[in-house]
Structure formats: structure tokens, C-alpha cells
Amino acid sequence: MAEIPYETNTPSSWAEEVNSWPWAAVRDDRDHPLSWSKGGSCPRCHHKMSLDIGIVFGIIRLPPLIAYCNCGIVHETGETGCGQSAEIERPRG
Ligand SMILES: [Zn+2]
Numbered sequence: 514m515a516e517i518p519y520e521t522n523t524p525s526s527w528a529e530e531v532n533s534w535p536w537a538a539v540r541d542d543r544d545h546p547l548s549w550s551k552g553g554s555c556p557r558c559h560h561k562m563s564l565d566i567g568i569v570f571g572i573i574r575l576p577p578l579i580a581y582c583n584c585g586i587v588h589e590t591g592e593t594g595c596g597q598s599a600e601i602e603r604p605r606g
Pocket residue numbers: 555558559560582584585586588594595
């Protein structure tokens with residue numbers, strides 16, 4: 514398998530694909546919502562990456578949500594992940 518170098522310059526198609534993955538609510542054993550998560554294969558390096566964000570209540574304006582490749586694989590330059598990151602949409606509801 515060809516080595517994919519670490520690259521922080523992220524095309525908009527990367528964010529679009531990560532945006533297209535569905536969010537799933539994570540609940541505790543009393544069915545209270547804890548967080549939102551989603552995951553898939555990184556559109557660039559195709560390793561598994563995932564996102565997990567806490568559910569916040571009572572905050573009107575949330576900061577931008579930045580997704581980044583956290584595949585855990587060491588790419589060139591010794592970094593884990595392939596360097597891609599982008600602002601994505603928060604789950605609704
Ligand atoms: Zn990777």
C-alpha cells in the first residue's frame with residue numbers, strides 16, 4: 514500500500530464527505546443522551562476515523578466544530594492521522 518504523506522491542506526470534498534456521514538446519539542444506561550458520534554473511512558487516507566462531541570445544553574452560539582483525521586496511523590513526518598481537518602456541521606437536534 515502506498516504511503517500517504519501528512520498533508521494539512523484539506524480539499525472541500527474532504528469536509529463534504531465527512532459531513533455526509535450520519536451522526537448517532539450515544540446514550541447512557543438510563544437513555545440520557547451523552548454525546549454525538551460518527552465515523553467512517555477518512556476520505557483521504559482511508560483509515561478509520563471517528564468524531565465524538567459532547568452534548569451541550571443552554572448555549573446559543575456554539576464554536577465551530579472542527580473534524581480532523583484521527584486514524585491513529587503514523588503517516589510520514591511521524592504524525593498520526595494524515596493531517597486533514599475542516600469545519601463541519603454540527604448534528605441537529
Ligand atoms: Zn490515516
